[in-house]
Amino acid sequence: MDAPVKVQVRIKPSSKWNNLPPYSNDDLLNDEDSILVKLSSTKVEFNQEKEFHFDHVYDINCNQKEVFEKSTLPLLNQLIFGYNVTVMAYGPTGSGKSYTLGTANSNVELACSNHDDAGLLAQIVTWIFSKKTDSSEEQYQISKVQISFLEIYKEEIFDLLSPVVSKIEVKNDKVENVIMENITDVEVHNQEKALHLIRKANLRRQVKKTKSNDSSSRSHAIISLKLEIQRNGEIRHAVFKIVDLAGSEAVAKDGTTGEIKNEGIFINKGLLALGKVINALNSKNVSHIPHRESVLTRALKDSLSGNSLTVLICCVKADVQSIPTTSAALQFASKARAIKTKVQSSFKTPLKPALVQVQFKTPGKTHFKTPKCTPWRTPFATIERNRKVMTPGGSSFAVPEQLAMSEKCPNLDESVLVSGSFKRNLSKLSDSEDIENRIQKAVMERVDSFLEGFKDKLAHSLLVNCSQRLSCQSLLGENATSNSYQITSYGSEPDALNLTSVLTDSISQINDGRRRSTRLAEKRQTLSNVTTKENDSKLVVPTPRSSSTRKNVKRASTLSLPIPEGKSEQNIAKYKKDMLDYLNRASQSQMQKLPSIGPKAGHSIITYRNLNGSFNDLETLKLVPGLRKNFHENFLKVNFLD
Ligand SMILES: Nc1ncnc2c1ncn2[C@@H]1O[C@H](COP(=O)(O)OP(=O)(O)OP(=O)(O)O)[C@@H](O)[C@H]1O
Secondary structure, three states: OEEEOEEEEEEEOOOHHHOOOEOOOOOEEEOOOEEEEEOOOOOOOOOOEEEEEOOEEEOOOOOHHHHHHHHHHHHHHHHOOOOOEEEEEEOEOOOOHHHHHOOOHHHHHHHHOOOOOOOHHHHHHHHHHHHHOOOOOOOOEEEEEEEEEEEEEOOEEEEOOOOOOEEEOEEEOOOOOEEEOOOOOEEOOOHHHHHHHHHHHHHOOOEEOOOOOOOEEOOEEEEEEEEEEEEOOEEEEEEEEEEEOOOEOOHHHHOOOHHHHHHHHHHHHHHHHHHHHHHHHHOOOOOOOOHHHOHHHHHOHHHHHOOOEEEEEEEEEOEHHHHHHHHHHHHHHHHHOOOEEEOOOOOOOOOOOOOEEEEEEOOOOOOOOOOOOEEEEOOOEEEEOOOEEEOOOOOEEEOOOOOOHHHHOOOOOOHHHHOOOHHHHHHHOOOHHHHHHHHHHHHHHHHHHHHHOOOOOOOOOOEEEEEEEEEEEEEOOEEEEEEEEEEEEEOOHHHHHHHHHHHHHHHHHHHHHHHOOOHHHHHHHHHHHHHHHHOOOOOOOOOOOOHHHHHHHHHHHOOOOOOOOOOOHHHHHHHHHHHHHHHHHOOHHHHOOOOOOOHHHHHHHHHHHHHHOOOOOHHHHHHOOOOOOOHHHHHHHHOOOO
16 A cells, blocks of 8 residues: 655744744744745845645644644554554754654653653554553554664664674665564663663763754664554564654754764765655655665665655744754755655455544644643544444434524534634634534534545545644634544455545645645734734835745636626626636635525535536536535525526
8 A cells, every 4th residue: 555654843932041043933934834935044045935735844843742732643443453664864963853752861751750742652652562562452462572772873883783883785676675683672661661771772872062952963864663563363563663853953054073073974875875866765766766875775675665654743943043044944844755665464355444534624724823822632532334332431412404404503603613703703612512513513524525426435434533723723813713623444455445545635635735825824914914003103115035936826816706797608608718727726714705606505516626626517516515505506595607
């Protein structure tokens, strides 16, 4: 099965003590899956803007738990079914890679005291041992956990868990598989022992104080957690790799000298080779992938193109001075997004292995972020195709099939789930449990109706897990809701794989549709309008925009509501053509400007359009699921199209 490498970005907050001014919305702007960078500080690309898209962007306010839940937890759920997994951190020096992964010794120490700031590593170890001791998981049981800790320093690999630090030879077999022999794998029986070992190995790692970081990793680290998993007497293995890449360094610019400079040269060499491998993997015309160009790329071969589900977390800094390095790192990371690995469970006939995690984001209003955003989360629930809903507590309830949304959730307008103001609705509801139940039901219905469109392609034995994240954000007194669904399906492998491809294709179409929109450009425009209003007395110099952004803004503003101009055949034909064009291009808010189209209808039309492509004629509106019975007739009538 092909699995795209997931690429996420984490923006490190600017440290108070380093006196660097934080970025402003004019330098760098992000939303949940994209970043817009203005390269005003580089002479070469004066005032150029670049927009990058990722699977997720964590802003400066996100905590370690959130990063774990979004980047790693879905992979851990796959690991147990025999899939290999890699979580890799990339980014400039001092951007927070070791902090995020939790591989710095300070983090490992925090992990030992269960501190919230401990990074991914501690949470991974905790998860694995909680599964190991959990006897309720009947089919898949972790029976053994082993740890190895390798360091790549100046193009050589060292085993940090052998009694004396020793060099590891890298070889290739006849079919170009990378072989690293005699690595020390230490069996661990509990979390404390695992963290103790990691701490011990960490103390042997090459770490130095540099101009950018008090404790900068001078080497790349690969920590592997090797699991032995049992199912019905069958024993299989799966490996979780945590890769802490050393940070790319501006050796010449920083004016570093001596050993630190020398190390920086090796670090950059390895990262350059990594970039070349990623470029080659992206290119359809290249037959040779230069894995052998560095020890790092040889060691990471499986994670980049072999049997591994891989997440790359690109860490960047949030200060203005770092914008050029941030842009370079984002460029690198966005290329990695096109890579696909080939994954396979180590179990021959996995029972419920084809676990699928996809993010289904409703195309909604532009979401604004402010530091005050409060995450709010519904619990996991399980729905079956027969509409039985299981709550995390184990109780179940049936969702009546024929009930209208308004009857199910009298106080909860469905627009809440799309783009409405959650806070506004929140005030209407009495207690939080009630809200959860109502929203949960509404989410179920939405996912169910989404799947309904594919019912002929899917068997009815699938189980679908759905969680929804809503976050209330407040900007200038207004509230906006962003939401995304995470859908996880279990089932017989062909069914689940079928669902994977259907959902993944649909979701990427939806997301691509959103991407091509002018979200970030519009957002920046809105923010700058607001600033202008607030600073009426200040003279605001208009900033030149890149041609692509200018084009986008123009495209959005030129979409005007179609107007009937007369009753001649020619005019009617033009009006119909304009209407079709409008339906094919309008955003959610633009769609709602059309008579007879509310939030729900607008959302259904856009979702259908994203899944099936543009409408060829107005008759196709009849095929859009979720619209009222007489919607089509009514739409033609009120828009003078009948
Ligand atoms: N998200 C964050 N919130 C608060 N502090 C952070 C965050 N990310 C990193 N830091 C702090 O910034 C400093 C540098 O982080 P870290 O050592 O993880 O960077 P790095 O990318 O691993 O650097 P290098 O490549 O030089 O090893 C550390 O003091 C760390 O605690």
